[in-house]
Amino acid sequence: MSLNNIDTRDRADMPLTRADIEQRIQMVGGSDKLDVSGQNLQGIDLSVIDLSGAKFSGADLSGANLSGTILSGADLSGANLNAADLSEVNLTEAHLSGADLSKARLNNADLSYAELSGAHLSGADLSEAHFINADLSEADLSGTHMSGAHMSRAHLNGAHLNGADLSGADLMNADLSEADLSGARLSESNLSGASVAGVLISAESKEDLLYAIGVRWST
Numbered sequence: 586m587s588l589n590n591i592d593t594r595d596r597a598d599m600p601l602t603r604a605d606i607e608q609r610i611q612m613v614g615g616s617d618k619l620d621v622s623g624q625n626l627q628g629i630d631l632s633v634i635d636l637s638g639a640k641f642s643g644a645d646l647s648g649a650n651l652s653g654t655i656l657s658g659a660d661l662s663g664a665n666l667n668a669a670d671l672s673e674v675n676l677t678e679a680h681l682s683g684a685d686l687s688k689a690r691l692n693n694a695d696l697s698y699a700e701l702s703g704a705h706l707s708g709a710d711l712s713e714a715h716f717i718n719a720d721l722s723e724a725d726l727s728g729t730h731m732s733g734a735h736m737s738r739a740h741l742n743g744a745h746l747n748g749a750d751l752s753g754a755d756l757m758n759a760d761l762s763e764a765d766l767s768g769a770r771l772s773e774s775n776l777s778g779a780s781v782a783g784v785l786i787s788a789e790s791k792e793d794l795l796y797a798i799g800v801r802w803s804t
Contacts, residue, residue, distance in 0.1 A: 663682075691711050722743055732753050752772045
């Protein structure tokens with residue numbers, strides 16, 4: 586094998602850079618035409634850039650910096666976003682079904698109307714994030730930090746929320762049917778109008794759940 590072939594192979598294995606992405610956007614004529622599905626973007630810095638409508642399905646974005654990035658309508662289904670920084674990112678109407686967001690930072694992110702069914706978010710920081718009308722059905726949200734999250738009308742049916750911190754979260758009119766809330770913290774959360782049929786709850790969280798859905802004890 587020649588040295589040239591080795592160099593070519595090595596370059597092909599290298600993660601794409603921000604400059605590569607910006608060049609491709611210029612070449613295709615807009616972020617909505619960018620398609621880097623399945624490609625290696627490990628540790629890339631794409632902070633504070635407009636990538637709305639871009640296709641990242643199956644891409645490896647583990648450890649990436651996407652803070653403040655606009656990814657509205659983007660396709661990130663099946664993408665690896667493990668330990669990525671997505672704080673204050675705009676993911677409205679984005680497709681993230683089956684994506685791996687374990688230990689990712691999504692604090693203050695906007696995921697309203699996003700598709701996250703079956704996504705893996707265990708241990709992620711979702712504090713103060715917006716999930717209004719988002720689809721999180723069957724998602725793994727175990728051990729997540731969701732204090733103060735805005736999740737009204739979110740679809741969380743069958744979701745795994747065991748050990749999650751939902752203190753102060755707004756889950757008004759959310760669908761939590763068949764969800765696992767065992768060991769979850771629900772103090773000061775709002776579940777008024779929420780569907781909790783078939784919810785799995787631990788004994789120590791029972792009173793917090795009843796209070797959150799509007800049940801008050803008589804004195």
